Amino acid sequence: MPEKREALGFRLEFSHLRAEYAVLLLLTTGVVTWQAASIDWFAFVALFALIDVIGYLPGYFWCRFKQEEIAPAGFYYAYNFSHHLGFALAVSALYWFLVDHNPAFLALFMHQFADRAILGNFHKNKNNPFNESTLHLLKE
Numbered sequence: 001m002p003e004k005r006e007a008l009g010f011r012l013e014f015s016h017l018r019a020e021y022a023v024l025l026l027l028t029t030g031v032v033t034w035q036a037a038s039i040d041w042f043a044f045v046a047l048f049a050l051i052d053v054i055g056y057l058p059g060y061f062w063c064r065f066k067q068e069e070i071a072p073a074g075f076y077y078a079y080n081f082s083h084h085l086g087f088a089l090a091v092s093a094l095y096w097f098l099v100d101h102n103p104a105f106l107a108l109f110m111h112q113f114a115d116r117a118i119l120g121n122f123h124k125n126k127n128n129p130f131n132e133s134t135l136h137l138l139k140e
Contacts, residue, residue: 017116018116018117018120019117021113021116021117022113022117022118024109024113024117025110025113025114025117025118028106028109028110028113029110031103031106032044032103032106032107032110035102035103038102038103039102039103039104040100040102040104041104043095043099043100043102043104043107044104044106044107045107047091047095047104047105047107047108048107048108048110048111050082050091050108051082051083051087051088051108051111051112052082052111054078054081054082055078055079055080055081055082055083056079056082056083058075058078059071059075059076059078059079059130059131060130060131062075062130063129063130063131069129069130069131069132070126070127070128070129070130071130073126075130076124076125076126076130079123079124079130080123080124083112083115083121083123084123085109085112087108088108088109088111088112091105091108092105092108092109119133120133121133
C-alpha cells in the first residue's frame with residue numbers, strides 16, 4: 001500500500017498539508033502573542049485542553065487499561081468530532097457570544113493546528129490503533 005500512496009503523490013501532498021497547518025499555527029501564535037494582555041489565560045488553557053478531554057483522553061485510557069490497540073468505534077467518533085475545525089468554530093462562537101469577548105478561543109485552533117503541523121495527527125480511522133498518530137501510520 002505505501003507504494004500506491006507514493007505513486008499517487010500522497011506523501012508530497014501530506015507534507016504540504018502539514019506545512020499549511022504550520023503556517024496557520026505560526027499566524028495564530030502571532031495573534032495570541034499580540035493579544036496576550038487581553039486573553040483570559042485560564043479560559044485559554046481550558047479551551048486548549050477541551051479538545052483532548054473530549055476526544056483523546058477517553059480512548060487513550062480505554063486502550064491503556066484494557067491493553068488493546070483498537071478502541072470501540074465511539075472513541076474514534078469522539079476524537080474526530082472534537083478535532084474537527086467545525087467543532088473549534090462552533091465552540092469559539094459559543095464562547096464569544098455566551099462567555100466573554102476575548103481571544104482565548106484561539107486556543108482551540110492552536111491545538112488543532114499544532115496536532116496537524118507538529119504531531120501529524122489528522123482524523124483517526126477506526127481500523128487503526130487509537131494511540132498511533134496519522135504520521136506514524138503513513139511511515140509503515
